[in-house]
Amino acid sequence: MSDPWTDRLSEYVDDEMPPGDRQMFALHLRHCAECTATLIELKRVAVRARALTDREPAADLWPGIAARIGATTPSSGVPVIPVRRRAGGRWSFSIPELAAAAIALMAVSGGAVWLLRPAPASLATTPLPVAPSSPATVTPVPAASRPRTAGYDAAVSDLEQVLNEGRGRLDTATVRVLERNLAAIDSAIAEAQRAVAADSANMYLNSHLAATKRRKLELLRQAASLVTAVS
Amino acid sequence: MLLTAAIALSTLALTTQIDTTVTVARGQRLEANAFGGEIHVTMWSRNAVRVQADPTSRTQVVVSTSGSTVSVRTEGRRGPASAVDLAITVPAWMSLDLSGVYTDVKVEGAKGPVTVETVQGEVSVTGGDGIVSLSSVQGSVDLRGARGRIEVHSVNEDVTVSETTGEIRAETINGEVKLAKVDATALDASTVNGDVTYDGPIHDGGRYSLSSHNGDITIAAAPTTNAVVSVSTFSGDFESEFPVTLTNGRKGRRFDFTLGKGGAQIELESFQGTIRLVRPGSTAMKDDHDHDDDD
Numbered sequence: 001m002s003d004p005w006t007d008r009l010s011e012y013v014d015d016e017m018p019p020g021d022r023q024m025f026a027l028h029l030r031h032c033a034e035c036t037a038t039l040i041e042l043k044r045v046a047v048r049a050r051a052l053t054d055r056e057p058a059a060d061l062w063p064g065i066a067a068r069i070g071a072t073t074p075s076s077g078v079p080v081i082p083v084r085r086r087a088g089g090r091w092s093f094s095i096p097e098l099a100a101a102a103i104a105l106m107a108v109s110g111g112a113v114w115l116l117r118p119a120p121a122s123l124a125t126t127p128l129p130v131a132p133s134s135p136a137t138v139t140p141v142p143a144a145s146r147p148r149t150a151g152y153d154a155a156v157s158d159l160e161q162v163l164n165e166g167r168g169r170l171d172t173a174t175v176r177v178l179e180r181n182l183a184a185i186d187s188a189i190a191e192a193q194r195a196v197a198a199d200s201a202n203m204y205l206n207s208h209l210a211a212t213k214r215r216k217l218e219l220l221r222q223a224a225s226l227v228t229a230v231s
Numbered sequence: 232m233l234l235t236a237a238i239a240l241s242t243l244a245l246t247t248q249i250d251t252t253v254t255v256a257r258g259q260r261l262e263a264n265a266f267g268g269e270i271h272v273t274m275w276s277r278n279a280v281r282v283q284a285d286p287t288s289r290t291q292v293v294v295s296t297s298g299s300t301v302s303v304r305t306e307g308r309r310g311p312a313s314a315v316d317l318a319i320t321v322p323a324w325m326s327l328d329l330s331g332v333y334t335d336v337k338v339e340g341a342k343g344p345v346t347v348e349t350v351q352g353e354v355s356v357t358g359g360d361g362i363v364s365l366s367s368v369q370g371s372v373d374l375r376g377a378r379g380r381i382e383v384h385s386v387n388e389d390v391t392v393s394e395t396t397g398e399i400r401a402e403t404i405n406g407e408v409k410l411a412k413v414d415a416t417a418l419d420a421s422t423v424n425g426d427v428t429y430d431g432p433i434h435d436g437g438r439y440s441l442s443s444h445n446g447d448i449t450i451a452a453a454p455t456t457n458a459v460v461s462v463s464t465f466s467g468d469f470e471s472e473f474p475v476t477l478t479n480g481r482k483g484r485r486f487d488f489t490l491g492k493g494g495a496q497i498e499l500e501s502f503q504g505t506i507r508l509v510r511p512g513s514t515a516m517k518d519d520h521d522h523d524d525d526d
Contacts, residue, residue: 015436171333174350177369177387181404181423188423188444192502195465204463204485208502212444215423219386219404222368226350 005035009042152213159220166227178223185216251294252281253301260326263303266290267314267333274323274340274358281320289313323358335370344379371406389425407446415439422446426504430516433458435494442500449507450499451516457491460508463500471508472515 005025011017012025167175192209199205255278263270275281280301284292290312295302303319305312314333321327323342334352338345341358345365353370356363359377364384366372371388374381378396385403392401396414401421408420413431418439420427426446433439433456441448452458454473462469463485475488499506509515 171351174369181386184405184424188502191444192465195502202485204500205465208442208444208463208465208500211421211442212423215404215421222386226368 003035006038009035009039012039013042152217155217156220159217159224162224162227163220166224166230169230170226174226178219181219182216182223185212185219188212189216249282249284249286249292249294252279253294253296254279255296255301255322255325257322257324259296259299259301260328261301261303261319261321262328263317263319263330265305265315265317265331265334266307266312267331268305269316269335269337269352270319270329270331271317272319272321272327272329272336272338272341274342275320276322278322280322280325283318283320284315286315287313290315292317326361345377372403390422408441428516430511433495433497435492437495438498439495440498440500442498443504444502445504446501447504447507448499448501449509449515450497451509451511451513452490453511455491457494458497459487459489459493459495460497460499461485461487462506463498464502464504464506466503467501468505469507470505472510472513473508475508 008017008021008025012022017025163178170178189209189212192205192212196202196205196209257278261272261280263272280303282292282294282303284305286292286305289309290305290307292315293302293304293306303317305315305317307313323340325341326344327338327341328346329336329338330348331352332350334349336347336349336352336354336356338347338356338358341356342360344361345356345359345363347354347356347365347367349367349370351369352367354365354367354372356365356373356377357375359374359379359381361379362382363374363377363379364382365374366382366384367388368386369388370385371391372383372385373391374383374395375393376395377392379398381392381395381397381399381401383390383392383399383401385406387405388403389406389409390401390403391409391411392399392413393409393411394413396416398417399410399413399415400419401408401410402419403425404423405425406422407425408422408427410418410420410429410431413429415429415431416434416437418429418437418441420429420440421442423444424446425443426449427441427443428449429439429441430451433452435457439450439458441450460475465484475490477486477488499508507515
């Protein structure tokens with residue numbers, strides 16, 4: 001059964017929920033990890049969306065992104081859902097839109113840099129690595145982060161590769177700083193993962209883990225853009 | 232002899248100080264890029280951009296105008312540019328887009344949008360209106376007296392925002408986030424290894440998120456504050472200078488409480504640090520500043 005609150009997350013974020021409902025929803029959040037995680041994503045997407053400026057794309061990145069996340073393209077009949085900008089300048093998303101936005105944010109983070117790497121033609125046809133799926137080795141993952149893990153790992157892997165290949169072009173002091181801070185984030189991720197493993201229903205721990213992983217992605221993206229800039 | 236004279240003249244020309252002034256019209260923006268050195272931007276009342284520099288023979292300073300953009304950049308004559316200090320004077324209304332690699336950036340008195348990106352350099356900006364976005368990988372970022380939509384970002388150093396109003400996002404990884412005398416209608420302040428402090432009014436309807444992994448969170452709340460406060464930690468502590476009544480949750484992990492009528496939403500999160508709720512002007516806040524001064 002679907003959660004009746006999921007369609008009202010935008011209403012909550014935009015402060016358009018009646019006070020009584022808002023209080024009930026706040027109580028609901030305490031027990032619903034999925035809504036909490038989605039709400040955090042929604043807030044972050046909304047914050048980033050507000051910071052965006054309208055700009056024509058330099059190239060159609062969707063085919064590459066779609067390939068990375070295993071999605072079909074609009075030409076295959078899947079409807080494209082436009083993001084609605086409200087008169088007040090705020091952004092509103094339905095849950096499917098949010099899910100797409102969250103995946104796209106992560107995929108674009110890695111994918112855009114990935115597409116900027118040399119020899120894009122050969123990369124476009126390179127088969128994606130597929131992790132072996134053995135039930136005996138599967139580690140339980142919190143529901144809130146389950147749908148995003150594969151895309152995240154792929155983006156991190158791509159960006160780490162860009163950084164590894166380009167580290168020789170960066171100043172050694174910069175590389176040291178990047179490595180030290182990536183190590184700090186990895187340490188925080190490991191601590192958060194251990195905490196989540198011990199208390200998988202803890203909404204804060206799940207959201208903190210997701211936020212810390214996102215931070216790593218952002219730093220890697222920044223590092224990759226430095227490499228690209230000096231190439 | 233003529234050849235020698237020509238070479239000498241050429242060398243003189245290459246090392247002569249540059250002092251160029253370009254007339255600009257309202258709406259034009261400045262783009263400045265220096266590979267190394269300092270970009271120092273000050274304001275004046277004239278609708279003109281003045282560029283002063285003392286480049287080495289290896290590096291030239293190119294000033295150009297294209298459409299709505301006045302561009303100032305350093306270029307190496309043979310290979311990478313060397314460090315050059317650019318002193319640029321602009322009208323206060325001008326939008327600024329400043330960037331570099333080994334470059335300190337200092338802006339004084341801006342009244343338009345400001346964007347700064349550097350890799351190894353300090354960023355110090357006073358003023359700014361509209362979108363103000365400051366970023367350094369290996370340098371501190373200091374913003375004072377801005378208003379609008381603010382984004383300040385470092386990786387390996389502190390981020391400080393003061394006397395600033397608007398929607399603020401401040402983050403670093405290995406450093407502190409310090410927000411003093413800040414009037415934020417929305418705030419997202421975070422770090423991994425460092426403390427986060429906020430001292431400023433909390434507005435009804437505002438959202439304030441302060442988070443750290445290995446650091447303390449300190450927020451000042453006046454007695455008249457109306458806010459629903461959500462506190463989350465894994466192995467940290469919570470301290471308050473005044474009594475609060477928990478509405479739900481269990482102390483020590485995650486809990487909520489309401490101040491006044493609960494108009495704002497405050498999220499305080501530290502994985503393993505102490506979360507403090509203090510009064511404005513508290514010694515806890517002063518201790519932080521004193522500690523910073525000692526550093």
